[in-house]
Amino acid sequence: MDKWEDNRAWWLVVPVFLIVAISAIIPLMTVVNYSVQDIFGPGQRVFVGTEWFKEVLGDRRLHEALWNQFLFSGLVLLIEIPLGVLIALAMPKRGWSASLCLVLLALPLLIPWNVIGTIWIIFTRPDIGLMGVAINGLGLDFDHTAAPLDAWVTVMLMEVWHWTPLVVLLAYAGLRAIPEAYFQAARIDGASAWATFRYIQLPKMRGVLTIAVLLRFMDSFLIYAEPFVLTGGGPGNSTTFLSIHLVKMAVGQFDLGPAAAFSLIYFLIVLLFSWLFYQALQNVGTGNKR
């Protein structure tokens, strides 16, 4: 069959291009626009080049927020992924108890994010909150509005309570998808429970765990509503994460230029780390060297 030059098929790409343009490219370009100009009002703007970028990169409070953010996301991954896998392993495999577990686990995922913050404010209040009163009753002085460590513990607890179920659901689905023959073969080969986990379950969960790590990294790195409601970024700036800092900059102080410049940097960090995690998880244990 002869080939002929006809590129009309490219028109089929137009709808996708339009959707992506409206949903991503145009908003992103607006941010780019703000990041390189100083805008005083309609018709009054000055091109400032990379000045905003230099400013935000040297901002000490932003460094602090960035450090908080990495610490937070790091802890989230270190706690939620192993914990999620552990719970998934311990869950019943079939029957009504399996369904019950799934429903109970899914509950935190259904609650609106700022409601979660409110729930935890009340739950941890030292005067009336169940957890706050209980801890203080043990003789420990616990108040997340006063002590940075208490604030961190509360934020982490809330985050783990809220999002570990997502990891559990993904891991559980991954575990259930492993054909029974693998477990039978492992028994015949005399594998211990640990060996079965290490050589069958963990490798077979690679796909779902990649998704879990990426989702939990991105979501935790972009977290805003729950800690904002719970601690407002305090005490001091101890639980100020990047989004909270960014909103303060953009909406609180109306510094649109630095905020836009920082948004772009923020976006690139998330993109870079997601890519790194993805590559690492795709290659771990496959013997591929990169």
Next chain:
Amino acid sequence: MAKIELKDIAHSYLKTPVRESDWALKELDQVWVDGGAYALLGPSGCGKTTLLNVMSGLVIPTLGRVSFDGDDVTSRKTEARNIAQVFQFPVIYDTMSVFDNLAFPLRNRNVDEATVRERVHEVAEMLELEGELNTRAQRLTADAKQKISLGRGLVRSDVAAILFDEPLTVIDPQAKWKLRRKLKQIHERYKLTLIYVTHDQAEALTFAHQVVVMNEGQVLQVGTPQELFESPAHRFIGYFIGSPGMNFLPCEPTEVGFSVAGHAIRVSDEIRAKITGREQGLELGVRPEFVRPANGSDQGAFETTIRAVDDLGNYKIVTCLLGDLEIKMKLPEDRAVPEGKCRVVFDPRMIRVYADGRLVS
């Protein structure tokens, strides 16, 4: 190596089996001789896999006893039984190399590393996997993966038997033939007890010395391929083995034997003694291979009408009608088939009599 005995085994996957159909295995006694090559043949869902799992301990039978060389292992876990099993789909540990895959069962049992290396190399040589020992198992083809599954059974020098659960299902025909030959070689060299589940009769008949035919949770017959072919113990086996299946024609007892559609057929006194007094449920069974068009000199031929001739390459299947009874005959490709009417005769030595579906002998 060991002799495996199954005594009064029955199994149901339900907690409280009530009806007959609740049982996946019904009352079964079977002895697997040390060093035998057995095929377990039967249609899908007949209980073959359950029986295999009972032996390997993956399923603990509801009733009965399993023993290896007289040692009762019924309640012993799979890990503690010396048995290996190869599954329908190749099971490999994909993050491990081929070497580590083969070494896995030994390392789990704390065998010292020098012995592990020796055993793995020996098995790899036998299975022609030596060149791939350092490759990741995940990258291999389906037949190589299945060889690894088999190899994990072979590395253990103490296995009582290797059980195969339709291991060649996902292997393409060329490799299938090679693997099957490999299995035969291994059996001859190591005198292992091999029990091989399949629903493919050609596979069963070429592989095994003894074929066990199952249906609906019961063992219907154990015999050599020839016995199964010539004297099926049950109507079901007559149908299931051979292509096409056995011809069954209802018959009535007479003074000298019995009659089929008015034609008298003589049988031995012994068989006649067994069928006298029976009025119903008697059938004559004869394989299509032992039916042929009559010559002029043949006595007692049946007058039939030919309904169809199917040419299947190296032979043909002729379907004849005797009244409304259908008789199939299998003829060599070059044998001429008359049009319309045809007189057919049965090889008298190959006629079998069945009462209520069971062989009278």
